[in-house]
Amino acid sequence: MAPSGMRLLLPLLWLSVLAPGRPAAEMPGRNATDLELQQRQHLEAFRALLLSKLKTPSPEEEPTIPEPDDVDHSTREQNEEGLELLPRYFRKEVTRVPMLDSNHEIYKKYKDCGHSVYMLFNMSELRQAVPEPVLLSRAELRMQVLKLQQEQHVELYQKDSSDSWQYIKSRNLAPSDTDEWLSIVVTRVVRTWLSRGEETEGFRLSTHCSCDSTDDVLQVDINGISSGRRGNHAAAHSMNRPFLLLVATPLERALQLNGAWHH
Structure with a gap:
């Protein structure tokens, strides 16, 4: 060690x-x-x-690659939006990796219920964007929440190596007459995924009490996800289906820092 x-x-x-x-x-x-x-x-x-x-x-x-406060306080808002943070010789690249289509056969292994939805990702796509965990600066899970009629408390879980689910964090979603984007920082989770050899990894979004009670129904509709309780009418092929926004330093650019300094 x-x-x-x-x-x-x-x-x-x-x-x-x-x-x-x-x-x-x-x-x-x-x-x-x-x-x-x-x-x-x-x-x-x-x-x-x-x-x-x-x-x-x-x-x-x-x-840990330094957050904006470690480099320049003026870049904090830029980092949150996934923009370039560092000087021209050490800029980061932003990659958008969408979840696997909700009609993919891999979702069949998960229980079809009304209190959770699942978002799974092809790890080969993530490794192509970020070949090594140390190069990842920030990762966000973004999803478009369709019009919400009532407030709901939701929880986000990650799939671990034993195929069980580990709690990450929770959010209170307020009612809205318009579609809203929900963004959750998952940098540590994605770094852990990149260090493992799994073919797929994923998240589960659930109601506060994810049990078998019929009262614990997920009222949140996510664009691009066909949940069991909604049938197949969701926009499974939507361009706005949930995705991971990755901010990382390209390996070749990091190793060329010495040459870029002299230029």
Whole structure:
């Protein structure tokens, strides 16, 4: 297991790389050559740590890519919208991965009930967008909630390796006369998925009490999901079906940081 200090060292090196250097004229006793050497050493140290970490991916040991507050307070809102965060030589890429079509045969293995809907994802598509967990900066599950007649408390679960369901978080959804987008941050969950070798992973959205009682009916309609209680009239092929929004640093771009600095 890597020492805990490595998890603290990587963000510090990241910030030292991105922090602009002071002009040589403002630093007595140092010339341009000294500054260039120091910058090169910082870059090489960062690159070595990144490569070392990629060779031993472990969910518990992954260094966290800094949130916007660690880099620039002015980029906070941009990060939440999935926009580019860092300077031109270290920009991130945004990828949209839709859930598997709700008519896919894989959904047949899950109980057809009125208190839950399921959103499953092809992991090969996620790995194509983010080949290593350490490169993932942010992941959001987004779904379009159709007009809601009454308030409802819902809970989100993730499918674990034993094919059971683990609670993530809950939300209170207010009534609305218009369709609304619901966004839930699931970065840690997706990082865990990327470190496993499963072919499919997924979420379950349920009522607060997901039992067999007929009173616990999910009143929420999600665009693109054909729930059992609604028949097959939902827009299963809609472009607005639930999807994962992934914000990640391309591996090749991270490894080319040293060359980009000199340009």
